[in-house]
Amino acid sequence: MLKYILKRFLIMLVTLWVIITLTFILMVSIPGSPFNSDQSSNETIRANLEAHYNLDEPYPIQYLLYLKSIVTFDFGPSIKQPNQSVNDLLARGFPISFELGILTIIVAVISGIILGILAALRHNGVIDYLAMGIAVLGISIPNFILATLLIQQIAVTWELLPTATWSSPAHMILPITALATGPMAIIARLTRSTMLEVLTQDYIKMAKAKGLSPWKIVFKHALRNALMPVVTIMGTLLAGILTGTFVIEQIFAIPGMGKYFVESINQRDYPVIMGTTVFYSAFLIIMLFLVDIAYGILDPRIKFHRKGGE
């Protein structure tokens, strides 16, 4: 077990290093100085600015300074908004984005699993077709399209819910729905297919023969095994939800990290792009690592002591 965790941990560190270095190389290779377009047409001002941001040092020194700033969790100032540091933006935006993300995951997992179980229990019945119809739609409609459709129908035409911002639970319903539908659909399809497989196995027949109630069979015996694949794809789903927050926050004017990120892209505010990309990537890579470990703990079939393995 320890060896497995250690191996995963090492791979995680290398992945982190790759994304950090890649970010650095890409940012350095952008032609021209980030101050070209601004007020700083004056040579001296630009030289001073570049000195201030350490941009006049040779690349290896810049790289080391950059690594140091990441290790000490100091992403430096924003170029376009001088009184803001990237840390300020992260501190302000992250809690909101995190709330949106966590709520989305909870909604997606719970509703996806329920939908999947219902479909599997009524295999080829009306509920099955209905649930899978919803699932196929959920996978096919991109979240930003769904968000705009929801705003148009529910917020503008029917005036049931507020269109934007993040101030009360009522404001949260539409963004969470838009963001959670895709992951929910994927979880529902996966739960359905593994449930169908599990339900035909002998130990389920045995449980039925013992006279257990259908609910007990589903929740105590079948579901535990049917959920393993859901755990495996959690990493991918997390990545999807995280990138989804960029557009959802933009559309619903939610002041989270994703909104700042998209703004920084449009303004070519390189320190902010760099800082947020590294932060997002580190967050995701660490999450993937945790999902891997959780999977290892949950699935007794993964044998840790065997050397090599399959």
Add this chain to the structure above:
Amino acid sequence: MKSVNEVKSAHSPSQVPDEWFKWKEKDEGAAEVVARPSLSYWKDAWRRLLKNKLAMLGLLFLILLAVMAIFGPILSPYEVNQQDLPNQYQPPSAEHWFGTDNAGRDVFTRTWYGARISLFVGLMAALIDVTIGIIWGGISGYKGGRTDNVMMRIIEILYGLPYLLVVILLLVVLGPSLSTIIIALTVTGWVGMARIVRGQVLQIKNYEFVLASKSFGTKSSRIIRKNLLPNTMGPIIVQMTLTVPSAIFAEAFLSFIGLGIQSPFASWGVMANDSLGAILSGNWWTLFFPAFFISFTMFAFNVLGDGLQDALDPKLRK
């Protein structure tokens, strides 16, 4: 012939007289007749795919879409970027079948231009992924040992990189255009394909026919090309049909956050982004058509991919 009769009488109980049995001459010709038409793997897969109504619906939609992407703009008297400001936000009518947008451009014409871009990005991304994935996965799986180990470590690291973030980063640096989008999408996109190809090759390379080929002294590259790849085509095709919609989604997503095809050009993502403000004032058609076509195209590729997965799986053969 006689010995057979003897054996028979020895085994049959006395109440069954020998005369009841009739010796049938061996007919070489009849033994070779095939009762049912022989089906190759591909014919059988096609036959099973035809029975899958949802997948056929998807295929039909995609064929129609491809035809319209090629000929649609010819049917329309308007140019893609032909602005007509007095006629902005015209609802769908006989002149403008899908209405007009904020600059009075014809949504019908722009939709088919958008289809060209979406299909092109999707197909190119899938094609490049397949090419790199097959080479990488094929070599890694076939060589095994240390080569495989090193190649798989690289894949594991790349696989951990957040896909869309890398794409965004690359596009910020390279600048958004059709070719840079395709490059950015495939830089890490091939990894999934390489994993699938490797898994398949690992499984198939231990079969007897590969051993037979090896014992004839066939070169590795020929074994990979002639023996291994044809037998991995099923999963590769399925993965391809699922790569296309994710690339189409990525292109629309990037256009939407301002990193895609730039605005005067039409792409479905750009059209959806342009119409964000418009729907608040009730001009639904500017959003509806790009939204419908993005969603239905992704739907079509997804159901076709699912159908192919079932059709190409030899275990599900009836």
